[in-house]
Amino acid sequence: MPQGRSQAHDVAHRTRRRRRLAAVGAASLPLLLGGCQLPTFYGYRGQTSQAHDEFLLYAGTVIAAIVVGVITGGLILWSVVRYRRRSDAMPRQFQYHIPLEIFYTAVPIVIVLVLFGFTVFTENKVDNVSPTPAVAVKVTAFQWGWRFDYTNQRVFVQGVRTDNPDPVGLNGSTCTASAPTPNDCLGPGLVLPVGQTVRITLVSNDVVHGFYVPQFNFSRYALPGVTNRFDFNVARPGIYRAQCTQLCGLYHAQMFFHVVALPPAQFDAWVTGSQPQPDQGTVAQPAVGTGGTSGAPASATLPTGATGAAASPSSAAGGASSGGAPTGPAGTAPTASSPARTTPPAGSAGAARTTPSTASTAP
Amino acid sequence: MTLLQHRPPAGASEHPEHVEHHDEPTFVVKWLTSTDHKVIGINYMVTALVMFYLSGFMALLLRVQLSSPSGIGMSLQTYNELFTMHGSLMLYLFAGPFAFGGLANYIVPMQVGAPDMAFPRLNAFSYWLYLTGSITMLLGFLTSTGAAAFGWVAYAPLSTSAYSPGPGADLWIISLFLTGFSAVFTGVNLVATIFYLRAPGMTMWRLPIFTWNMLVTALLILIAFPVLTAAMVFLWTDRHLGTHIYSVAGGGVPVLYQNLFWFFGHPEVYILALPYFGVATEIIPVFSRKPVFGYKGLVFATISIAALSTGVWAHHMFTTGTVLLPFFSLLSLLIAVPTGVKFFNWIGTMWRGQISFKTPMLFCVGFLLAFLMGGLTGVMLASPPIDFATHDTYFVVAHFHQVLFGTTVFAGFAGLYFWYPKMFGRMLHDGLGKAHFWTMFVGFWLTYLPQYVLGLHGMPRRVATYPPGLGWASLNMASTVGAFMIGLSFLIMLVNLWVSWRNPVPAGDNPWDGHGLEWFASSPPVHHNFEKLPPIRSERPTWDYNHPDARTIAHGHGAADRELVGAGARGASGTGDSTTDA
Ligand code: HEM
Ligand SMILES: [Cu+2]
Ligand SMILES: [Cu+2]
Numbered sequence: 042m043p044q045g046r047s048q049a050h051d052v053a054h055r056t057r058r059r060r061r062l063a064a065v066g067a068a069s070l071p072l073l074l075g076g077c078q079l080p081t082f083y084g085y086r087g088q089t090s091q092a093h094d095e096f097l098l099y100a101g102t103v104i105a106a107i108v109v110g111v112i113t114g115g116l117i118l119w120s121v122v123r124y125r126r127r128s129d130a131m132p133r134q135f136q137y138h139i140p141l142e143i144f145y146t147a148v149p150i151v152i153v154l155v156l157f158g159f160t161v162f163t164e165n166k167v168d169n170v171s172p173t174p175a176v177a178v179k180v181t182a183f184q185w186g187w188r189f190d191y192t193n194q195r196v197f198v199q200g201v202r203t204d205n206p207d208p209v210g211l212n213g214s215t216c217t218a219s220a221p222t223p224n225d226c227l228g229p230g231l232v233l234p235v236g237q238t239v240r241i242t243l244v245s246n247d248v249v250h251g252f253y254v255p256q257f258n259f260s261r262y263a264l265p266g267v268t269n270r271f272d273f274n275v276a277r278p279g280i281y282r283a284q285c286t287q288l289c290g291l292y293h294a295q296m297f298f299h300v301v302a303l304p305p306a307q308f309d310a311w312v313t314g315s316q317p318q319p320d321q322g323t324v325a326q327p328a329v330g331t332g333g334t335s336g337a338p339a340s341a342t343l344p345t346g347a348t349g350a351a352a353s354p355s356s357a358a359g360g361a362s363s364g365g366a367p368t369g370p371a372g373t374a375p376t377a378s379s380p381a382r383t384t385p386p387a388g389s390a391g392a393a394r395t396t397p398s399t400a401s402t403a404p
Numbered sequence: 405m406t407l408l409q410h411r412p413p414a415g416a417s418e419h420p421e422h423v424e425h426h427d428e429p430t431f432v433v434k435w436l437t438s439t440d441h442k443v444i445g446i447n448y449m450v451t452a453l454v455m456f457y458l459s460g461f462m463a464l465l466l467r468v469q470l471s472s473p474s475g476i477g478m479s480l481q482t483y484n485e486l487f488t489m490h491g492s493l494m495l496y497l498f499a500g501p502f503a504f505g506g507l508a509n510y511i512v513p514m515q516v517g518a519p520d521m522a523f524p525r526l527n528a529f530s531y532w533l534y535l536t537g538s539i540t541m542l543l544g545f546l547t548s549t550g551a552a553a554f555g556w557v558a559y560a561p562l563s564t565s566a567y568s569p570g571p572g573a574d575l576w577i578i579s580l581f582l583t584g585f586s587a588v589f590t591g592v593n594l595v596a597t598i599f600y601l602r603a604p605g606m607t608m609w610r611l612p613i614f615t616w617n618m619l620v621t622a623l624l625i626l627i628a629f630p631v632l633t634a635a636m637v638f639l640w641t642d643r644h645l646g647t648h649i650y651s652v653a654g655g656g657v658p659v660l661y662q663n664l665f666w667f668f669g670h671p672e673v674y675i676l677a678l679p680y681f682g683v684a685t686e687i688i689p690v691f692s693r694k695p696v697f698g699y700k701g702l703v704f705a706t707i708s709i710a711a712l713s714t715g716v717w718a719h720h721m722f723t724t725g726t727v728l729l730p731f732f733s734l735l736s737l738l739i740a741v742p743t744g745v746k747f748f749n750w751i752g753t754m755w756r757g758q759i760s761f762k763t764p765m766l767f768c769v770g771f772l773l774a775f776l777m778g779g780l781t782g783v784m785l786a787s788p789p790i791d792f793a794t795h796d797t798y799f800v801v802a803h804f805h806q807v808l809f810g811t812t813v814f815a816g817f818a819g820l821y822f823w824y825p826k827m828f829g830r831m832l833h834d835g836l837g838k839a840h841f842w843t844m845f846v847g848f849w850l851t852y853l854p855q856y857v858l859g860l861h862g863m864p865r866r867v868a869t870y871p872p873g874l875g876w877a878s879l880n881m882a883s884t885v886g887a888f889m890i891g892l893s894f895l896i897m898l899v900n901l902w903v904s905w906r907n908p909v910p911a912g913d914n915p916w917d918g919h920g921l922e923w924f925a926s927s928p929p930v931h932h933n934f935e936k937l938p939p940i941r942s943e944r945p946t947w948d949y950n951h952p953d954a955r956t957i958a959h960g961h962g963a964a965d966r967e968l969v970g971a972g973a974r975g976a977s978g979t980g981d982s983t984t985d986a
Contacts, residue, residue, distance in 0.1 A: 082860075083856070083857045083860040083861070084793070084860045085793075085860075085862075092793075094789070095789040095790065095792065095793055098787065098789050098790060099784075099789075099790050099793065102783075102784050102787060102790060103784070106780040106781070106783065106784060109780065110776060110777065110780050113744075113747055113751075113776055114773065114776055116751045117747075117750075117751060117754075117769070117772050117773065117776070120751055120754035120755055120757075120759070121754065121759065121769055124692070124754055124755065124756060124757050124758065124759050125759050125760075125761065126693075126758040126759055126760040127758070128758070129758075130758065131693065131758075131951070131953075131954050132692070132693055132694050132756055132757050132758050133694075133756060133957065134694060134695055134954050134955060134956045134957050135694075135695075135697075135756075135956075135957045136695045136696070136697060136698070136699060136956050136957065137697075137698060137699075137700075138697075138698070138752070141748075141752075142698050142701050142745075142748075145744070145745060145748040146701070146741065146745055149740060149741045149744040149745070150738075150741050153737040153738060153740055153741060153783070154737075156737060156783070156787060157730075157733065157734055157737050159787075160730075160733055160737075160787040160788065160789065161730055161733075163787075163789045164729055164730070164733075164788050164789050167789050167792065168729075184567075222873040222874065223873070224871035224872065224873050224874060227871060247561070247567070248559075248561050248562040248567055249559050249561070249562065249658065251723070251795070251796050251864070253795075253796070253797075253862070253864065255793075255797075255861065255862025256862075258789075258792065258793035259792050259793065260723050260792055260793070260795050260796065261723050261725055261792070262723050262724045262725065264658060264659055264724055264725075264726070265561060265652045265658050266652040266657060266658055266659065267659060267724070267725065267726055269725040271725075282862065282874075284862070284864055285864070286795065286796035286797065286864040286865070287559075287796055288484075288554065288555045288559070288562065288866045289562060290562060290567060291480050291481060291484065291553075292480065293484075293866060293867065294480060294483075294864075294866070294867035294868050294869050294870070295869070297871075
């Protein structure tokens with residue numbers, strides 16, 4: 042059966058070709074990672090330096106996956122087409138080919154180790170926290186809204202679900218006027234300076250939430266009992282849609298927020314002077330339409346959060362001393378009407394934000 | 405072990421009088437009281453299929469709601485209940501029980517040449533636990549506060565009594581107790597059967613791959629399910645006895661729940677996948693008319709997948725900020741290696757074969773392609789930075805559906821089409837089977853490819869509505885259309901079943917020229933399966949018996965392997981004495 046020999050030879054030949062292809066793919070990966078002109082593969086190039094690092098890893102990995110997928114899928118389709126039954130001839134009953142088996146075990150090991158190397162490299166950059174952040178924001182997630190405390194400036198923004206309590210936009214305009222689409226402005230706005238290191242400290246008041254900004258290519262859980270810290274270096278001014286991604290109860294689908302990235306001067310103006318600083322809780326808004334139309338058992342008059350309010354001087358820096366009382370109305374509003382719960386978690390805002398561990402689930 | 409004595413010795417075809425005469429009860433009584441693994445297996449499969457159709461129906465409702473930004477006005481609560489129950493039914497009540505309670509129950513004893521499972525009554529008990537558990541979970545819909553609505557993972561504290569009061573959640577938890585014990589008992593049964601009831605000659609290295617995979621799956625069940633049960637006990641005591649295991653207020657640790665759950669949850673993914681890998685590995689060789697390529701490497705790959713799968717749970721928790729990223733990332737990436745090996749085993753099996761595309765084989769090709777893409781995106785998700793960008797978005801939904809649908813549906817229904825003739829002695833219509841396949845295949849890709857794009861654009865999972873104007877509506881609509889094609893394909897399958905029921909086409913004992921011992925029995929098999937057994941000298945005794953001239957050549961390379969058929973087999977493959985008989 043000389044036929045058999047040439048067939049085996051054939052296999053070996055193809056294998057070599059595959060190896061060469063894989064080598065080309067692997068070699069071009071770092072090259073590609075250097076450049077910025079990669080196709081996006083439907084992902085975001087990223088609006089923070091961390092997000093851009095992630096994007097490079099993503100794009101490189103997609104390319105590698107396409108190479109592997111095309112080769113493997115090609116082999117599958119080739120076998121399917123080439124070896125469809127044409128006669129009753131008995132195929133050769135071979136079962137093992139040790140060199141080939143070693144080859145197809147070793148190559149994937151190399152591929153994943155290379156990917157692991159790039160992963161650790163990128164991960165260290167994405168997760169790196171600076172010892173000297175320029176701005177610190179404490180983000181508190183609660184059912185179903187967000188609170189952003191600018192701990193050094195004694196300012197906070199809080200809002201629930203789809204309402205937009207602080208409609209600041211770009212260049213002095215409003216959010217909806219300067220965002221790509223009005224729906225990029227849903228929820229409270231997390232205003233950040235461009236070009237500076239921003240430290241986010243993320244906590245949750247009640248259940249697990251997901252802090253996710255798509256264009257930052259980043260998400261992190263807000264976990265009760267855990268304080269997460271990470272940095273953003275926003276690259277460009279803009280308005281970036283964001284949303285809770287971890288199922289957190291009835292209104293999870295509406296737990297929006299958005300990031301407003303301003304040039305440093307505008308940010309400083311926003312954070313210091315330009316904001317009205319009423320006492321907390323004086324601004325409570327009527328319900329947003331979507332709350333009632335959702336058909337959920339909740340009433341249509343869900344009170345919503347405080348708008349652009351700043352903490353009073355005594356509740357400075359996270360309101361350690363006095364947060365509870367003044368923020369009461371705004372803070373408890375979203376929970377008071379939460380339909381599926383017998384016991385609202387205690388004081389969603391004020392007291393809770395400094396001591397989240399005592400805030401939730403006391404039945 | 406009295407059952408052992410009923411088994412006639414291998415090759416004892418001269419003793420047909422050995423057939424037993426039981427007073428078999430009929431129909432309903434039979435289904436209710438039997439301890440026969442074949443009856444229980446069919447009970448399991450029918451129940452699991454009911455769960456599959458119910459859950460699929462819920463999926464279609466979800467897809468209708470998602471077809472436009474504000475949907476059809478389904479309430480948020482309903483949506484949350486439906487995806488929770490859809491996911492829970494699919495994973496806990498369909499995919500697992502269909503594999504290890506249904507297919508394995510029926511096929512494993514036959515493949516090892518045993519008359520029944522090792523513990524027939526325990527087997528029946530498993531089924532009853534499973535049935536009760538399934539009904540328990542579904543009862544949630546009848547309570548005034550509705551079914552559980554915290555996702556199939558039920559993260560604490562959302563699942564504690566403060567945030568999910570109401571009996572729907574309790575029914576869900578109790579259902580997991582019941583089905584969890586059912587799975588453990590089936591696992592014990594499978595391990596005992598495979599270790600102790602193998603026919604003479606059926607060495608471990610001659611076990612068909614499906615049986616090997618079920619052995620490994622059963623061991624994984626024994627590792628993983630008790631942890632789930634423990635997590636559920638804690639959850640239940642938190643809810644009802646005032647313990648504070650998962651609550652910060654009482655000094656507990658919510659993230660403990662996630663660790664416990666995923667210590668079960670990731671092995672569970674392989675508990676769901678390995679049996680279906682086994683199904684594909686039974687079918688591809690039969691329709692390629694070749695032995696499985698790289699048999700031993702495939703077994704080692706399966707074992708290493710199982711071993712690695714106990715150390716990767718935290719890749720579901722990359723974004724918690726509480727886990728050691730490099731460790732879990734490395735192990736998760738490494739698990740791609742044995743999985744990749746399997747692909748080359750499958751390709752190598754088809755390579756230079758004579759592939760006939762009957763329905764089961766078509767489904768297997770569909771499985772290979774679906775699982776290829778699901779696997780590659782899984783490798784991407786094993787890289788924490790990429791997971792940060794896509795976690796809990798539709799990218800993940802698309803990924804796990806490609807994997808789960810690829811395995812449990814493509815390979816699972818391949819198995820159904822493949823073994824149905826054995827179970828009922830009648831064929832399913834091949835043309836209708838192919839119509840089922842192509843509708844489902846197109847629908848599948850149309851459903852899930854757009855979801856990758858949606859996820860990359862930032863659409864979160866588990867949302868009933870999404871804002872208009874972001875360009876998501878058309879992609880979602882495409883996905884919904886695809887889902888309805890999948891739905892249609894399963895109506896075609898019902899028609900197929902009905903046709904085969906009304907106009908039976910006799911199957912014969914071995915319609916596909918099969919490999920394993922199950923094809924040596926009659927269709928359907930007699931009460932204790934075998935009246936005689938062929939000599940068992942490799943992992944495909946029936947094939948060897950029917951094709952004495954086409955024994956396995958161990959090595960596909962080298963100079964000396966061609967004329968000396970079987971000689972090279974000595975040593976390397978465990979089929980050492982393949983030239984000595986027949
Ligand atoms: C008939 C085809 C199917 C369709 C159209 C479908 C559709 C869906 C939809 C719309 C969701 C909800 C997504 C969300 O809102 O986040 C979902 C979730 C899910 N599906 Fe499917 N699905 C199908 C088949 C399957 C299969 C075969 C399995 C597993 C064996 C499965 C397992 C799951 C799981 C685990 C979830 C997650 C539930 C959760 O988030 O808690 N699905 N599916
Ligand atoms: Cu949420
Ligand atoms: Cu996993």
